[in-house]
Amino acid sequence: MTMKTLFLTTATLIAGTAGMAAAQQTVGFSQIGSESGWRAAETTLTRQQAEERGINLQFSDAQQRQENQIAAIRSFVAQGVDAILLAPVVATGWDSVLEEAAEAEIPVILLDRRVDSAEDLYMTAVGSDLVHEGEVAGDWLVGEVGDEECRVVELEGTTGSSPAIDRATGFRNALEGHDNIEIVRSQTGDFTRSGGKEVMESFLQAEGGGQDICALYAHNDDMALGAIQAINEAGLNPGEDILIVSIDAVPDIFQAMADGDANATVELTPNMAGPAFDALEAYWADGTEPEKFIQTDSTLYTQSDDPMAEYEARKDLGY
Amino acid sequence: MMPRTLSRILPQALTLLAVVALVSAVFPGFLDVDLVNGRLVGPAVDVVKRGAPVALLAVGMTLVIATRGIDLSVGTVMAITGAVAAWTIGAGWGWGGAVALALAAGLAAGLWNGCLVAVIGIQPIVATLILMTAGRGIAQLITEGRILTFNDAAFAWFGSGSLLGVPVPAVLWLLTAILVAQLMRRTALGLLVEAVGINRRASALAGVNARVLLIAVYMASGLCAALAGIVATADIRGADANNAGLWLELDAILAVVIGGNSLMGGRFSVAASVLGALIIQTIDTGILLAGFPSEYNLVIKAALVLVILVLQSPNLGAHWHFLRSQMRRRAEPAPAASPQGPGAQPRTTPAEEARR
Known part of the structure; x- marks a missing residue:
């Protein structure tokens, strides 16, 4: 009885996600927190960008803790999202969770900050020079x-x-x-x-x-x-x-x-998500792999x- | 009364003079004061203005430390009161409402700390640590995580205005220090605070309402922190919940310690603490004026503070007497060294005498 329910639930779930994926891409976003106004603006712009492009954004606020970010990425992998955006709070300690995402064939894009993991563990990094x-x-x-x-x-x-x-x-x-x-x-x-x-x-x-x-x-x-x-x-x-x-x-x-x-x-620019979504859309359309670092513009205003x-x-x- | 106060603050005054001389040697124009547009301008004027937050915090901290407590939350209370003030101005209540609400917030924070310490009986360092960590969250809730800026010239006056040429923050801390010191010494209040600090049980048995007194002392500290928060917020015309008063509680404690007050409670001197705050600020400003690379800032500050504290150490006096007697003994052997000699008897140092 229990087994049967489990199978049924799983089957429904899989069918459900498959159906949704066809209509709308889901992207998980693990944000560091909101320690500065800039960070808050980045979150706002990421939500805006996702909405404009019709992407379903799963947002997770890590409150400055790496363990929260790792837990968030694991749950994104378990949900089977189409891509993961990660603004890493620290540079080290990401190898195993990034491998899990790579095994599930979910592309990961780093926003704003970098990690010290091997380059093939993430799709690209978006940031400013x-x-x-x-x-x-x-x-x-x-x-x-x-x-x-x-x-x-x-x-x-x-x-x-x-x-x-x-x-x-x-x-x-x-x-x-x-x-x-x-x-x-x-x-x-x-x-x-x-x-x-x-x-x-x-x-x-x-x-x-x-x-x-x-x-x-x-x-x-x-x-x-x-x-x-x-x-x-x-x-x-x-x-x-x-x-x-x-x-x-x-x-x-x-x-x-x-x-x-x-x-x-x-x-x-707090709009790190824009270039990231551009890269993702190109990848989804015809499998184009972006460069390993996408530099955002440093525009001068006078x-x-x-x-x-x-x-x-x-x-x-x-x- | 007066000569005793003077002799109490003499070491701090001499230290301040020494630090001023040192900074003047590195930056010759340090003591130059000009009158520009009816206000005094100069590095030394900047010191008394910039030193305002720490000096204000040190006044309240002195009282708390005299009761054998400590208030780690004052930096955070600055952030909270600043946020309250900026929010009040944003809500259109004007500078009067802003000052009133900020002071009320400071008193409330002090009441909270005081109740935790005096009623519930939590150790002061832990009790005030709660507000120190949680308080910045409260301040961020008020400012919604951004820097709340305002354009109210009347409120900004508390940070950058001047009264008869003197910067208002300097007037504020000077008045606060004089007021508190007089209140403590002209009435029995100072004596009661010291009594509670030396032995709370004994003073309670002697009829001192230690509980109320402790709460009042923490509220005074909160009030001083609120004033400091008003000054800091008015100064930059904005409430920065993340950075306002950050780590200033440590500078305030340092000022009290440089002021020669014991962390074990008991006798205290507000004037000496305020001088301690000025010493710290003179070092800070001196470092900025000297133009060293910023990597050296903290090292220089730490080295100077270390020298000052070592010079003030009561043990140093004892060691000095001991060394001197040893040398004398070596110079003229056996016969001169009698059991009644200066080296054989433990001598009280000036610092210990002052504490009695």
Whole structure:
């Protein structure tokens, strides 16, 4: 009796999934959590993208725990989803669960962060090139100041974190060969507004009340927003007396650009799911295997890019 | 009364002077103060302004530590009160409502901690750890996980405004410290707090309502944390639930310890704790001004704090006397070393004397 029920249930289930798969693809998404506004925006955009493409998205929030992510992937495999999106919380320890997915022939796409597993265990990784982001910011500054002398201060991210290291490297790459631009002070603001404000105050004190500073490069927008307040309170005009370029493109920096307080930002797009779904759709259509790394665009936005419209477009994404 | 207070805070004052001298050596313009647009501007002014959150927390923390407790939740309470303030302004209640609700939230947090410690009897470090970890979640619930920004000039005044040229945060911590210190010393309150800290049972038997006193002390700490939260939130014109006050409870405890207060409770000095907060902030600002690579920040801070604490250690005085007597004994052998000699008798150090 029990056996019979089990068989029947299984049969119904299999029939059910098969029927659904024909109509609609199901994709499981294991998200890290919602530790930052950017992460929340990524979740919102992934849901939006899935809805637009008619994909059934199974969402799982891991609340910063790898064991939750592994459990989520196992349950996706058990459900027999058509693909899995994974934003891994850490880089290590994914081999066995990725093998399980590979055995079930479910393609896995990594979002935003990478893992140290063998490349054949996942289909592709979608992410931003952090060094390139720094280069875009640096190139903008090089173009903006031309041949004039320019003393730059830098607000670094959390000391030792990979975004801080890569964004510093990229910026320096772009400045190479432009001896008129010099980074005179560099200090960590811990990626926070208050950190950016406090450190900027000390930069202003140390550099002749800010008269000797021509530009500020901040590793993220939040620090730039804090620094803008410090510059304002020192009686200078941010965006004019001191040029400001930062990275991330959060909504508030567009507001600052619309007010003329900030000059440029480089977008770290939260739309990682778009390229991932593109790759999946190509794969489903004719089996095209994508490259192992899909780099998202690092778009530069300046005051001439209608910052108010960009602000309106972003403010409801959950930043 | 006054000379005793002065001699109590003398080591901290000297330490502060030494740190200021050190920073001035690295950054010569440290003590320069200019008047720009009717407000004082300069690195030293930044120190008294930036030091506000830790100084405010240290005032409350001093009282808690004097009762032999500890309040680990103050950094988180800053985040909660900041979130409450930003939310209130967003809801259109103006700066008055924001300040009132934020202070109320701080008092509520203190009441919670106080009840856990005094009524239920949980150890203070555990009781306040609960709010420390859970509180950031509460703050994130209020801000819905984003940085709640606002544009209320009146409320922003608490963070970046100035009163007669002096930054408002500096005025706030100075007033709070003076008020609390006077309240403690002009009334018997300070004595009662110390009594509870030294022996709660004995003071309860002597008629002190230790339970109410403990709750009141944690509420005072919550109130100070709320003020610090208001300052931090007004400063960046936004409530950052993830980062506001992060790890500041540790800086506040450090300030109290540098202030020469014993973690075992008992005698305390609010003035010395506040000086401790200023010492920490002078080190922080000095490091920023010196322009070292950021990898060195924490190492330099740790090294300086270590030197300060070692110099203040009561044992060091004893060791110093011991070493000196040893050297004297070596210089003039056998006959001079009598059992009544300075080395043979354990001597009380100035620090121990001060504690009595």
